[in-house]
Amino acid sequence: MFSVSRLLPLLALPAFAAELPELVITATRSDTDEKKAASQVRTLSGEQLKERQVRTLPEALRELPGVNVQKTSNGQGSPFIRGFTGFRNLTLVDGVRFNNSIFREGPNQYLNTIDPFAIDRIELVPGQGSVLYGSDSIGGTLNMFTKGSGYLAEDPGFFFHGLTSYRGATADESNVMRQEVQFGQGGQWGLHLGASLKFFGDVHSAGYGDQPTTGYDEWAYDARLDISLDPNWTLTAVHQQLRQNDVWRSHATIYGISFEGTQVGTDLKRAFDQERSLSYLKLAGKDLDGFIDTFALTVSLQSMNEYEHRIRRTADNRVDYNQTELWTLGVDLQFQSQTPVGKLTYGLDYYRDWVNSGSQRYRLNGTFHSNGLQGPVGDDAAYHLLGAYLLDEIDLGDRLHLIFGGRYTYASADVGRYDDRDTAKRYDGTNSDWHNFSGNARILFDLDDKDRFRLFAGVAEGFRSPNLSDLSRLDIARSGELELPSPNLEPEEFVNFEVGIKADTEHFSSSLSYFFTKIDNMIIRRGTNDFIGGNRVVLKSNGGDGYMQGVELSGEYRINPNWTTFGHVTWTEGVVDQFQGNTSQLATEPISRVVPIMWRAGVRWQTVDRRLWAEFLALGHSDYDRLNSSDLRDNQRIPANGNPGFCILTVRGGWEITKNFGVNLALENLTDEDYRNAGSGSNEAGFGAVVGATVKW
Secondary structure, three states: OOOHHHHOOOOOOHHHHHHOOOEEOOOOOOOEEHHHOOOOOEEEOHHHHHHHOOOOHHHHOOOOOOEEEEOOOOOOOEEEEOOEOHHHOEEEEOOEEOOOOOOOOOOOOHHHHOOHHHEEEEEEEEOOOHHHHOOOOOOEEEEEEEOOOOHHHOOOOEEEEEEEEEEEEOOOOEEEEEEEEEEEEOOOEEEEEEEEEEEEOOOEEOOOEEOOOOOEEEEEEEEEEEEEOOOOEEEEEEEEEEEEEEEEOHHHEOOOOOOOOOOOOOEOEEEEEEEEEEEEEEEEEOOOOOOOOEEEEEEEEEEEEEEEEEEOOOOOOOEEEEEEEEEEEEEEEEEEEEEOOEEEEEEEEEEEEEEEEEEEEEOOOOOEEEOOOOOOOOEEEEEEEEEEEEEEEEEEOOOEEEEEEEEEEEEEEEEEEEEOOOOEEEOOOOEEEEEEEEEEEEEEEEOOOOOOEEEEEEEEEEEEOOOHHHHHOOEEOOOOEEEOOOOOOOOEEEEEEEEEEEEEOOOEEEEEEEEEEEEEEEEEEEEEEEEEOOEEEEEEEEEEEEEEEEEEEEEEEEOOOOEEEEEEEEEEEEEEEEEOOOOOOEEEEEOOOOOOEEEEEEEEEEOOOOOEEEEEEEEEEOOEOOOOHHHHHOOOOOOOOOEOOEEEEEEEEEEEEEOOEEEEEEEEOOOOOOOOOOOOOOOOOOOEEEEEEEEEO
């Protein structure tokens, strides 16, 4: 559902903020004024993505409150949202579920396979969204909306537009080219076509110079067709494709660099090729006669292929080739009805994964060594996820708004073949399944009759069903740990409590919230007394009980139409039970890689017509030194005393010279600080310039 207001950047002028509210979808599955959402909602508009000249999608999130972006390598990135990462955050593309059953625990690389240049805007709802979106939505729900043709805003008749852009950066000698075209009949149909070509060099970090094997190449293309069937019905077809080539996990190899005493890996090579696609067809109706007001049916097909090439430093320099191929079929059916008991949002969704995974081993001279039954996850596997949900939004007068909802979920996993620690065993028809019901309740209260101040609170149950990675993974986990298949796991359960206040006046906008997430039955790793290939063998078991809590404060003050100050500060901490050593004994420890304090502060100047702008900002993290036992063993990525804090200074600006040509320039890491995000495998870039240019026609 397209709305011009969504194109407005966060720092809109007061007059625009009053006339055109920021509409968001993710919090309620329908167009909602962000200020009226009974939860925190973070947004990144297309204009902000362009101004910040984001390199990857994970890096686009690093300035959002409460988000830390861990990067195992320069070509991989995983956001920590309210202390959770990997498969405990849910990612959507146009509402289509991006998470699948091979997502592994901890930081993973998959978000980096979404091209940020194909995204129009981003919405992040921190906290649990299991009622609306199902399993995995614990730390937050991240929804990316693709670029369209804008045919509804065009005059009747044929239209044709294009865009050519370039982004270059000195700190990694990178070059990114983007080409887009949009054409169609105004008000009737429109087609958007886009392609991105990217070359990233080795990252130059302060104190170390170029970090070997941190560069890689990537290409992507995207297409979207929008058709207005009649005034009430639209049809949308989307396809995206992306390929990454030779993305090294440098920290695990002899080419890694030591940071604050971290160990350098021993592999001669460990590199990944990644390929991903998404195709979907969506039929949507609005303002319909009868009980159903809106209707949407989305059918999607996704693929994800992962290829790993690894050369170990062993007596025979063993070469491993691991491959995982996945296909996901999705169906999402959604209805909305305005009834005497409130606005009902309800529907069904179903996703099915097909997975093939294999591995081959050779000696460096090419001699065949062995052929395992599986690769990183079980081979010949399938995963089913079926859900039914209902959300009711009730207005009690003009000021009090209530939201209640529930979801039933059925999950099932079939693993055809997997390896145990000694021999390969075949399991025919082995099936595990789980049932879950989650509910939530939220309240929003307008403190004044001008909608300037709002109080919100809520409680939400969340869950995560074990996926194929939990049940059948055979791969390196942390530094020197080998994770083996672990069947007979149960779902993780969570309960999130949140209370906060929002303010929005002519000159000032702010939000303050506190959250507490109770953790039950988290799946955690347990050491064994075994070692395979020099790696410590670990299994997975339920048993982690604990909590995550935090405070988030953000705001901006619009001094006048030219000047704005902005900033945020967040505090997060949490603990969960962990197995001690190779025993079954549990002890409460800090949750891994949770940065206690993060902040951002800056000032922005812009002309009234917004064609010329500049801003200066500081982005900082406190020390990460509350380590648990697994952090201490992850010595290739986490220093023995933890990650030092940092404060990065950036100045950036842009000039729309004409309505058809604009430029952007940023000077990043002005003090050339040597730093690494908590849990990352390589250092961030030192001082460098980023330049961008866009031509529209």
